[in-house]
Amino acid sequence: KQEVTQIPAALSVPEGENLVLNCSFTDSAIYNLQWFRQDPGKGLTSLLLIQSSQREQTSGRLNASLDKSSGRSTLYIAASQPGDSATYLCAVPRDDKIIFGKGTRLHILP
Amino acid sequence: NAGVTQTPKFQVLKTGQSMTLQCAQDMNHNSMYWYRQDPGMGLRLIYYSASEGTTDKGEVPNGYNVSRLNKREFSLRLESAAPSQTSVYFCASSGLVSRTPLHFGNGTRLTVT
Numbered sequence: 001k002q003e004v005t006q007i008p009a010a011l012s013v014p015e016g017e018n019l020v021l022n023c024s025f026t027d028s029a030i031y032n033l034q035w036f037r038q039d040p041g042k043g044l045t046s047l048l049l050i051q052s053s054q055r056e057q058t059s060g061r062l063n064a065s066l067d068k069s070s071g072r073s074t075l076y077i078a079a080s081q082p083g084d085s086a087t088y089l090c091a092v093p094r095d096d097k098i099i100f101g102k103g104t105r106l107h108i109l110p
Numbered sequence: 111n112a113g114v115t116q117t118p119k120f121q122v123l124k125t126g127q128s129m130t131l132q133c134a135q136d137m138n139h140n141s142m143y144w145y146r147q148d149p150g151m152g153l154r155l156i157y158y159s160a161s162e163g164t165t166d167k168g169e170v171p172n173g174y175n176v177s178r179l180n181k182r183e184f185s186l187r188l189e190s191a192a193p194s195q196t197s198v199y200f201c202a203s204s205g206l207v208s209r210t211p212l213h214f215g216n217g218t219r220l221t222v223t
Contacts, residue, residue, distance in 0.1 A: 031209070044200070046212065097158060098202075
């Protein structure tokens, strides 16, 4: 059974710092891994999708890495801003389903 | 582009009432999903439809039914609402699960009293 874990559940960092969010999964036979952002009271927005054949995917200040063999992915956010405050979730497909972690709630301190 | 559209945005029901949550996507996606999101529980899959004409149970299907009306639309029905079904419900869709991103609607906030 695929399980997806995100630690820590919450994180506060001062504005301007670089930070890393972690995602781990138990079954390494994945097609891809996706990172999402969720603002309070809103739906989920896809940030990055990294295919199993890739090691990294970048979009602006965001960089996602994937290490299938160790069952881990990281989301690196450079030069954090207050607007980055949100909950970040990772997800992996399993058969026809998509399994989510519970997310990391990020608070950037001005 | 509309993407994934959910209606209604908010709903209050009394225990025992029924309702249908509507979801439509305009991206020609094969797969559609219904999730519920509760504090501390994360996103839990209720039902999904891998293609038009098929539906399957997810992690928490009890108390719900679904209909994949056509390729665009996937509805979720609560036949007899219970307070435990108070939650935020999200519909999502994707093309090939192995290749393409998952797109979400903005959610329906349901309260059952």
